[in-house]
Amino acid sequence: MVRMGVSTQDQPRRRVTEQQRDLRFDAGALCLNLVATVGRRPHIPVERMGDAARLEAWCRGVGVSLAQGYDAAGLLASLHELRTAAFDIASSAVDGHAPAPQAIALVNRLARIHPPAPQMELTAGGPRSSPDSELLTAQELLSVIARDLIDLMSDDARRSRMRACAGETCRMIYVDTPGGRPRKWCSMRRCGNQAKAASHRRRSSPSQDGGPGAGPKDSPWTP
Template sequence: MGASTQEQPRRRVTEQQRELRFDAGALCLDLVATVGRRPLVPVERMGDAARLAAWCQGTGVTPRPGYDAAAALASLHELRTAAFDIASSAVDGHVPDGQALALVNRLARAHPPVPQLELTPDGARSSPDHELLTVQQLLSVIARDLIDLMSDDARRSRLRACASDACRMIYLDRPRGRARKWCSMQRCGNQAKAANHRRKSAT
């Protein structure tokens, strides 16, 4: 019999790793972050209608009522794959896939809603009626956000991947100060510190 293939150790998926993230620094990156633990064992964080609604609420984009959640998820997942390929290219230097670029450019062609102002007791505010997006407009807003990010040399140079092998989230680092190593000090940073402390204690 031939030698058996050595399997990678399984890692427990915690509730924290299933949580939606809204701290990547850009709308397009928050979409990319709906998959966790790249590239080890990807964790789907936006796999049903309820999670899609929660993500839209968390990012401040609101689809018009009555949209097809299954179709919207399929389109967002396709855009997410393309956005990850393109955004991560600024981190590791690979050449983005041509089909990913074509998809983003095609989706960006749809016009987002024109912003409107209305007077309220608190002053002039954007009209809620004009904040409701069709699925095509939602996809366009995200695609345009990615294009704006990647075409801005200063912002693109601040794209990072979390140093945690169990995370690797792509995030936009702050413009000033010391470069961040972790997506969040409260999450991966503290976990790395704790693991380092345990290793030192064991020796």
């Protein structure tokens, strides 16, 4: 069975904020931006791409243009299926589990579709890339994402920089930037700041012995 990465059993209900519904485009790879269309995976998941409007917003965010006439409901269902497989495969680089064979088979099947070849047209300003050649069909979009996942998992350097955010209600998988110490959070402006604020509250509140909290200060970097 393909790993969903979500267990809802015995999980406390948490308020879903507008920020948690935001689409994310900062995971470092197209395929991981698709995976990030589910939020709060360790808890009750938040669907960030559940209708045609959100699908269009996601396509704009990742710089993809779809050809006219696609079936939005059908494409969403296919993207959700690919997203589940992509999460299973991508998370294996973080926790070392073996991805489900059906996840690998789905990605390979989708990747067999060839994206459109670039075309050129002559304009008043000279030869330019034809805008029509940049439009993707639904199957071509799925293929582009599947190929991106294969490229990511085949690149040892990028794969070694794949992380899962340390935020309890985030765990977004992202590709860390090269150089420096590994990042602990997907974003310091989001999960990093939230963790710092929680750490400050713990230090400011009385400890069990009546004194101020004295836990170590959280760092945005892993040890």
